[in-house]
Amino acid sequence: MKPQTSTQKSVEATIARWGTAARRKDLILSGLTDWDLTQAVSSGRIYKVERGVFALPSASDQDLHLAAHQAYLDCFNRAEQLGLWVLRVPASTHVATAHGRPVPGCFVHRIRGRLTLWDVLRHCVQCGTDIEALCVLESAVVLKKCTLEQLRSNFQRRNDARARRIIDMIDPQSQSIAETSGRYHLRQAGHNVQGQAAIRGMGHLDLLVEGVLGIEIDGEKFHNTAQAWAEDLRRYNVLAIRGVPTLHIKASDALYHPETLIDLVRMALQGINSAHR
Numbered sequence: 001m002k003p004q005t006s007t008q009k010s011v012e013a014t015i016a017r018w019g020t021a022a023r024r025k026d027l028i029l030s031g032l033t034d035w036d037l038t039q040a041v042s043s044g045r046i047y048k049v050e051r052g053v054f055a056l057p058s059a060s061d062q063d064l065h066l067a068a069h070q071a072y073l074d075c076f077n078r079a080e081q082l083g084l085w086v087l088r089v090p091a092s093t094h095v096a097t098a099h100g101r102p103v104p105g106c107f108v109h110r111i112r113g114r115l116t117l118w119d120v121l122r123h124c125v126q127c128g129t130d131i132e133a134l135c136v137l138e139s140a141v142v143l144k145k146c147t148l149e150q151l152r153s154n155f156q157r158r159n160d161a162r163a164r165r166i167i168d169m170i171d172p173q174s175q176s177i178a179e180t181s182g183r184y185h186l187r188q189a190g191h192n193v194q195g196q197a198a199i200r201g202m203g204h205l206d207l208l209v210e211g212v213l214g215i216e217i218d219g220e221k222f223h224n225t226a227q228a229w230a231e232d233l234r235r236y237n238v239l240a241i242r243g244v245p246t247l248h249i250k251a252s253d254a255l256y257h258p259e260t261l262i263d264l265v266r267m268a269l270q271g272i273n274s275a276h277r
Contacts, residue, residue, distance in 0.1 A: 011040040012056060019081070021055035021067035026114065062093070069103045071095040072115050075123040076136070082120070085139035085177035087132045087255065094127065117145060118154045125155075125163045131184050133163075135177050138170045148172060171195045178217045178251035179206045185258035186215075186265060202238035205246065213268050214239060214246030217254050245272060 014030050015022050027037065037054060040046045049055050053067045066072060073081055075094035080086040093106045096119060100110035109123050121140060125133045140146050148170060155163040169187075173196040174180045186193045186209060197208035207215035239246050247268055253260045 011036050012045060015046060015054060015056055019066075019073060020059035020063045021049060021053060023067070023070055024052040024054065027054065029114075066095055066103070066106075069095075069097070069101075070099060071097045071103045071106065071108070074109050074111075074115060074120060075107075075127050076132070078115070078120045079124055079136045082117075082145070083143065084145070085135040085180065087128075087135050087177065087181065090127065094123065096123075121151075122155070122163070125166065130162075130166055130169075131181060133166050134169055134184055135180050137163075137166060138172075138174055138180050139177065141170055141172050142174055175206065176217070176219075176251070178219065178254040181258070182215065182217055182249065182254035182261055183207055185254075185261060189262045189265075191265065199239065199242055199244060202235050202242065205239075205244070208244075209265055210269060212245070212272055213265065214244045215249060215265070216246055217249050217251050219251040 011032060014027055014032055017030070018026060024034075024037065028034070037046070041048055041054070044057075046054050046056055049059075049064055049067055055064060055067060059067075072078070072095060073093070074096035076086050076088070076090055077094050078096075080089060090107065094109060095103055095106045096109045096111045096115045097103065098111060098113070100108065102108060107127075109119075111119050117140070121137060124136045128136070137151060141148050141151065148167070151167050151170075152164070155167060169184065171180070171183065174183070175196065179195060183193050183195050186207070191209050192211065194208040194211075196204045196206070197214070198204055199214075205214040206217045209215060236246075245268065247264055249261055249264065
């Protein structure tokens with residue numbers, strides 16, 4: 001089997017930058033030539049969907065539908081594709097187009113030029129609630145898609161006040177979307193909350209509420225190996241020795257049932273306060 005040449009790799013890699021399908025115009029602007037595209041089609045590595053639209057073999061029906069309408073996934077749909085933390089995917093697919101015309105079954109964001117990360121983040125802020133936008137923006141920093149300073153510098157428009165308020169909530173030390181969501185809801189309920197609080201000999205708690213109550217947020221894979229189970233037992237013992245009462249909260253509650261989290265924290269704090277009277 002012959003190894004791929006750099007040109008062969010670049011055709012597929014260039015299309016992949018747009019998803020699994022892209023317009024000829026965008027591919028040419030990205031540095032490819034018509035000869036590159038013709039050769040890739042001839043070899044079966046990509047195929048021509050229709051005039052001016054090319055796709056990878058892995059393209060889905062949705063990808064082809066969007067490419068045919070000169071549209072690209074945008075907003076929370078694109079954020080999810082990028083691996084960012086998305087709390088809820090919109091019921092209708094959000095897309096970006098330069099032409100601004102309707103795309104059947106989709107909500108259209110109009111853009112100028114190529115869709116950028118900043119477009120995606122801006123549209124998430126426009127379309128989402130504060131917590132939905134926070135999860136995406138915070139993950140962009142945590143996952144090193146951008147820096148906090150870059151976020152701030154790209155949201156300096158007059159109508160970006162809400163985005164700046166959300167950016168001020170970001171904790172670059174957050175380890176998961178569930179931790180971000182739990183921290184947000186507890187702070188909204190009026191609690192003082194520290195993320196990734198250091199406990200000597202134990203490591204870090206997901207959250208520390210009012211300086212006295214630990215919160216560990218456990219996903220479905222909690223205790224999924226013998227090593228993880230042993231480490232968790234060690235951490236529990238250290239917390240007991242250090243006198244840090246700790247709640248274990250399901251990730252699904254932190255994400256989608258914050259009232260359960262808030263009630264548990266309220267009862268735990270009442271117990272702690274009663275014990276110290």
